[in-house]
Amino acid sequence: MRSAEFKRAAGLDPETELRHERFGALAYDFGTRRLSFVRRRADAVRSLADEFETGLRSPICLTWELTYACNLACVHCLSSSGRRDPRELSTAECMAVIDELERMQVFYVNIGGGEPTVRRDFWELVDYAVAHHVGVKFSTNGSRITAERAVKLAGSDYVDVQISLDGATAEVNDAIRGPGSYATAITAMERLADAGFEGFKLSVVITRENVSQLDEFKRIADRYRAQLRLTRLRPSGRGADVWDRLHPTAAQQRELYEWLLAHGEEVLTGDSFFHLSGYGTPLPGLNLCGAGRVVCLIDPVGDVYACPFVIHDEFRAGNVRAPGGFEGIWRHSELFAELRAPQSAGACASCELFDKCRGGCMAAKFFTGLPLDGPDPECVLGHGERLLAARGDAPVPKPSVDMSKRRVPAKACNESPLAVLRHP
Numbered sequence: 001m002r003s004a005e006f007k008r009a010a011g012l013d014p015e016t017e018l019r020h021e022r023f024g025a026l027a028y029d030f031g032t033r034r035l036s037f038v039r040r041r042a043d044a045v046r047s048l049a050d051e052f053e054t055g056l057r058s059p060i061c062l063t064w065e066l067t068y069a070c071n072l073a074c075v076h077c078l079s080s081s082g083r084r085d086p087r088e089l090s091t092a093e094c095m096a097v098i099d100e101l102e103r104m105q106v107f108y109v110n111i112g113g114g115e116p117t118v119r120r121d122f123w124e125l126v127d128y129a130v131a132h133h134v135g136v137k138f139s140t141n142g143s144r145i146t147a148e149r150a151v152k153l154a155g156s157d158y159v160d161v162q163i164s165l166d167g168a169t170a171e172v173n174d175a176i177r178g179p180g181s182y183a184t185a186i187t188a189m190e191r192l193a194d195a196g197f198e199g200f201k202l203s204v205v206i207t208r209e210n211v212s213q214l215d216e217f218k219r220i221a222d223r224y225r226a227q228l229r230l231t232r233l234r235p236s237g238r239g240a241d242v243w244d245r246l247h248p249t250a251a252q253q254r255e256l257y258e259w260l261l262a263h264g265e266e267v268l269t270g271d272s273f274f275h276l277s278g279y280g281t282p283l284p285g286l287n288l289c290g291a292g293r294v295v296c297l298i299d300p301v302g303d304v305y306a307c308p309f310v311i312h313d314e315f316r317a318g319n320v321r322a323p324g325g326f327e328g329i330w331r332h333s334e335l336f337a338e339l340r341a342p343q344s345a346g347a348c349a350s351c352e353l354f355d356k357c358r359g360g361c362m363a364a365k366f367f368t369g370l371p372l373d374g375p376d377p378e379c380v381l382g383h384g385e386r387l388l389a390a391r392g393d394a395p396v397p398k399p400s401v402d403m404s405k406r407r408v409p410a411k412a413c414n415e416s417p418l419a420v421l422r423h424p
């Protein structure tokens with residue numbers, strides 16, 4: 001069936017972008033920024049999650065970190081960002097990637113970093129992507145959202161903005177993201193709201209320190225006509241250093257689950273709390289680990305990982321500079337083929353909650369040193385906590401990349417000389 005007929009039959013707006021997939025099609029409306037799934041047959045027996053587990057022609061959620069450079073130094077940064085890597089993709093190489101994404105009908109990319117706006121060519125790349133029908137959602141600490149820029153952003157259907165804030169008060173936020181970062185984010189939101197940008201995202205990583213502020217985050221988002229987006233703290237990048245101290249307690253996870261259930265689809269989560277669905281009614285979303293199946297990451301030097309939270313050689317599928325480019329990696333890499341093959345549920349196989357939680361997040365297990373086919377460290381039945389206690393001080397995998405800015409000691413020899421050797 002031709003696309004126009006397909007859209008008519010499915011009751012879709014003729015302007016909607018369609019990408020045909022094995023099960024039917026994905027439809028993306030750039031105006032509302034909504035993705036929907038169109039089944040080819042109303043009587044299809046496999047669930048969408050089952051269809052997605054075997055992979056898609058192109059990713060739905062492609063994160064692209066444009067640079068490791070950042071003007072902040074958040075304690076939980078998933079990519080351990082700070083300094084630019086001299087090998088980062090050039091403007092021409094980034095444009096070539098965008099050309100590929102257009103050919104693959106990747107509807108939009110989630111651009112992050114580092115702080116992506118510190119790249120001199122950032123706005124040029126955004127304009128290039130938009131001109132090539134690749135929508136852009138970019139995450140920023142807000143420091144470069146001037147009043148003029150906010151007006152331009154408000155005028156584009158193809159660009160969405162996520163302002164990061166990890167505390168509803170300066171005290172809680174700045175302890176995580178650094179002094180002054182709360183005021184910077186609030187100013188950026190004021191500018192976007194004043195420019196008439198409705199529905200931009202207020203993005204919050206949930207921690208032990210801010211779970212009690214959920215209602216206040218919602219009020220802040222509502223005040224600026226933004227949409228609240230909550231994501232899970234994973235032990236990835238510098239997040240590994242603070243995970244024990246900052247990941248929500250079992251009681252807080254229950255509180256978060258109830259709050260998410262009460263707010264339904266009005267609060268976005270990027271499906272990141274599906275491990276909590278074991279508490280009862282499943283949370284909205286696909287409830288599956290999409291690593292290498294519907295999700296992947298392109299890092300600033302062009303390395304492609306199965307997901308933004310697994311920056312480790314074990315999950316590196318290739319580099320966009322190699323022959324075949326990104327498309328070759330997505331469609332033919334051995335790693336992605338393995339991730340799309342049926343997986344063993346291991347120790348979770350006998351759990352009656354498995355259909356809801358599917359054993360949780362691969363990244364959270366990997367960087368806490370737990371088996372990938374066992375329970376999530378935040379398993380709602382407490383199995384993860386018990387495994388972590390039994391693991392004790394055994395070494396855990398370290399991220400392959402660390403571009404954190406290092407403090408240079410006044411006199412290196414007064415501190416550990418080995419520390420200097422470790423970070424030349």
Ligand code: SF4
Binds near residue numbers: 289308361363
């Ligand atoms: S590894 Fe975790 S964060 Fe990455 S796609 Fe899977 S569930 Fe999501």
Ligand code: SF4
Binds near residue numbers: 278347353354357
């Ligand atoms: S044991 Fe596994 S499947 Fe069961 S709730 Fe825990 S993580 Fe989920």
